[in-house]
Amino acid sequence: MAKKVVPETDRRRRKPTKQGVVLTEEMIVQTALRMLHEHGREGLTVRRLGVALGADPSTLYRYFRGTDDLTLAIADELIGRAMRGWEASGDWRADLRDVGLRIHTAYLNHPEAAVLTANRVSGRANEIATDEAILGILRSAGLPDPDAVRVYQAFIDLTLAFAALDAASLALPEAARAADEEVWRATYAQLSPETHPNIAATAPLLVARMNDSAYPTTLEMLLDSAAATLEAG
Amino acid sequence: MAKKVVPETDRRRRKPTKQGVVLTEEMIVQTALRMLHEHGREGLTVRRLGVALGADPSTLYRYFRGTDDLTLAIADELIGRAMRGWEASGDWRADLRDVGLRIHTAYLNHPEAAVLTANRVSGRANEIATDEAILGILRSAGLPDPDAVRVYQAFIDLTLAFAALDAASLALPEAARAADEEVWRATYAQLSPETHPNIAATAPLLVARMNDSAYPTTLEMLLDSAAATLEAG
DNA sequence: AAAAACCGTCAACCGTGTTGGCATAAGCTT
């Protein structure tokens, strides 16, 4: 059992691929991300990824145990991109806001990948570093550990939850996306004031807000709450 | 083109299935939900659904245009279950909290279905009724329309986002779930205080909170914020 | 120089969604 996958560090490259490409774990992940971006969630398959890399599909199993393992690697790359270049400023509130918006933004930049990965725990380097950073911000702001952990959890869950939700609507296959919008125009906007007075009355406002994310507002609420805890403590 | 699917209302049953079953759209959705529950997200396939119903897989295409269409029907059933029996009490805050918790709970009761559907707009009856109800609560509480819409959006997004996030970890295939927990034990809990002082210091607290949802807390924050808007207005 | 490890390739397996043609029973018309 226990499928053998040589860890990247022990890997000493041998054969170039038939098309002359020399594979790397990193190169595979980058290519997978690009394919997700260009061809949508359904567009990333082991076989197509093989073609894109100029390698046989089965080769990928030398680098990842399977689809799930590859997914986790993508997840970590996404967080890595979000946090690249980040540094603590010392202002806990600004720092936390920055981290949250970075993650949210990075996920929305790769909606298909975000949907795939937002709820997984990769345990890889970038993810761990991010968690360490968030806890560091809260603890050095002066929150006692139990509060720090509570806020940490609310913060990371809120951020990932919204990232996933907002990404999801961007990541829908074109057909489904069109279907959803069509449903809106054909159904919600047409409801009679008699049967659905509240929707009918607010329909224009609903449409106007439809494409905005509620994340920034909600994040601010969470920061307020953390600040209150800090003052009370 | 425009695949022909006879709407449920116009449907006049004709042939029973080879196994003597008489199909209904509702029966199909219920069975799909049960299969998701029993066999996990990967366990629901057109073919297996066919077997479970005692019908040929292709028969399902007489009822749904395809997998996506079936997904939307499941989504609506889920919301329907959440709101079944709900009535407004007149206390906007209690009502909103109730609706939020109902949805969150219903989704967690069917995590696999929740993951599948939380980010889709079905436009079907139950979904519309729920939106109408939420807007009704906010508007009759006295919020001006623009505020009502803003709070509505934050509320529904927050609720669905957390429902999806919390459901996701419950819905992971057993293998992935075990992998995630193993990652935790093997990685996070073992980090050295030298390299990761904040995680190391709070590890026990992190573990203790890991299985709680941050939704109720966050929802209260949102309700506070709405109350503040109401008083200011 | 021989042995071992690595790793790309090939062919095959089985499961998936979906489609088009066919058969047949239910309902409608008379």
Added chain:
DNA sequence: AAGCTTATGCCAACACGGTTGACGGTTTTT
């Protein structure tokens, strides 16, 4: 009641998905 129409279930087939096991050439180690 007889016949016509059509809804609807079934079958066989297709293309495509992930994954595996055997093979063989290359590089590293001994």
